[in-house]
Amino acid sequence: MSQGGMPWPGERARVPVGAAYDVVIGHDLLGAVGELLPPTAARALLVHTGRLPGVVAAVRESLVGKGIRVVDGLVPDAEAAKTIEVAARLWEVLGRESFTRTDVVVGVGGGTVTDLAGWVAAAWLRGVGFINVPTTVLAMVDAAVGGKTGINTAEGKNLVGAFHEPLGVVCDLDVLGGLPEVDFAAGMAEVIKAGFIDDPLILEIIEADPGAARRVGSQTVELIERAVAMKARVVSADLREAGLREILNYGHTLGHAIEQHAAYAMRHGEAVSIGMVFAAELAHRSGLIDDVLLQRHRDVLGSAGLPTRYADASLEELLVAMSRDKKTRGSTLRFVVLEGLAQPTRLIGPSSELLSAAYAGLG
Template sequence: MAELARVRVGTAYDVVIGRGILEAAADLVPATATRALLVHSGALPEVVARVREALDARGVRVVEGLVPDAEAAKTLAVAGDLWSLLGRESFTRTDAVVGVGGGTVTDLAGFVAASWLRGVPFVNVPTTVLAMVDAAVGGKTGINTAEGKNLVGAFYEPLGVVCDVDVLATLPERDFVAGMAEVIKAGFIADPRILELVEEDPASARGVGRHTVELIGRAVAMKARVVSQDLREAGLREILNYGHTLGHAIEQHAGYTMRHGDAVAIGMVFAAELAHRSGLIDSALLARHRDILSLVGLPTTYAGAPLDALLVAMGRDKKTRGSTLRFVVLEDLAQPTRLVGPAPELLQSAYDSLGTTA
């Protein structure tokens, strides 16, 4: 078991990355717990069985919280079903919630834990690249509404996060690659070595390869550094939303049928175009966005909706202040900044560029 990052935000919790370590999740559940709600979608029965057996061995009675797969899990109705289950099972503040699955499951499990009795302990066991480097780390929990993604939620820290890299071998390549968008994002905003590793060995960004553990570890460590300084997104943490303002709008317009990483990849190209057209970055850094994303098979073009339709969703983005849009952009590699209230013609020009390959 190898600890690669410790997040310190008032209390400390570990993000543990290793191989064959699923059972470590049971060790993070408080010794006082007599029950654990095991939230999962049923997609990985062998993984869930190992966590369940480890909890059983600890003398913790497992209550099954089976939820829908993907974004269908992150609804008020599903959260309500889990609250009802917790009530029927008489869960107290000394019991725990364990989320096993992708980012939607860990987001939901964390939100249910944060809101039941105003907070019960929970542990994250992410099973996708995206969940390991993004959703399961940093204390953000939430559900979606018809008006937008993650508009209802809470900042609530887990007791710990267990990332078993062996589980990633079960992922379809498209899902693995989509998760790597968040890793590449970390490279652009803070850790250029990530970009170099992807350029040296693109295969490690398409499946478990010689640099995959390091890529995930670097992305987790970057997020840990940011979150430890700004848990509640008062300023610095906004940089983690690079590519997300347009990305979330695209996801909403598509009814959450597009992979999050694919939408974020498009959003990063859009942010780079905004920065380039504002005179902040040169053409080489702009081109590097398209080159690296294309190298691993992520999309860099989009023409699925008129900009006006996406601006409505962008207006609900958490970074928006009043009616003023704010975008995380770069002023150089690993030097993120904010572009506040860009002119409509700049937005349109940058968006139009997404319909082309250069």
């Protein structure tokens, strides 16, 4: 049920974190985005890249239908949106338009847009409401859910940000129809991650039908809902990443380092796919998992068209970026690994010999 009491069409996962919010998954949902608005809102900053004019128009119409004055916040595409300069420009707009604590920010787009919109909302007047309308698989299952917001710096990805929960998240699967297969699959890397760390049925669905990880189909609602439900469970138990939530970073320590080294030219999901294989290599060489589970990583990710090998940088180059990872404590690297299927744990301070051997396994 939305905040306005309107029954939502389609599937729905409820994320009970703090002031609990809905993650709504289904079809033909854009016209109901306005239902998530607080009754006191008078203005909305609509943050988007301009690449999906039909989607933006539908969201704008839904907001206007609730009597909201909508202000456009056009931003660059991809990681170029997640800079302090872009955020500052949006804050200037909020100031000029006299946005108050009862007004809202609405992010329509991929994960970079929802990350940015959430950070802008978190910092303005020390926190105003925001709504996420993710338009990619990656944003639906990862960036738009869980209350993490942030921007990048030259030193690394997502190093500046805040925990700030949305008023709601609307995942309209109709917007995925025009998504290129390579982008759909990259988003599915985060769904597959959920399968390895928590919900093996996700892996079974994809193993039975690898096409489900490449394009919208009959399994899409279930795959996305399962990934969102997994993240909801983890975030509900650990909003601020004090312990359990760290498991969501499976594959991300090396993945973020690869992204930074590639100047964000590689898709996030592709980098995380490589990072998961690296984590599996670390676990295998530490005696935590067997050959079968290691190979299952390569098989499932490869069947989705995701990369499982990497040789475009030296380990030494990537270690510089990994040393700035948010999970690092002092000079000690920490990796999320498995000690069995759906049994995540932490590998703290692996030796240089283990790191080198695992990285060689990616070659």
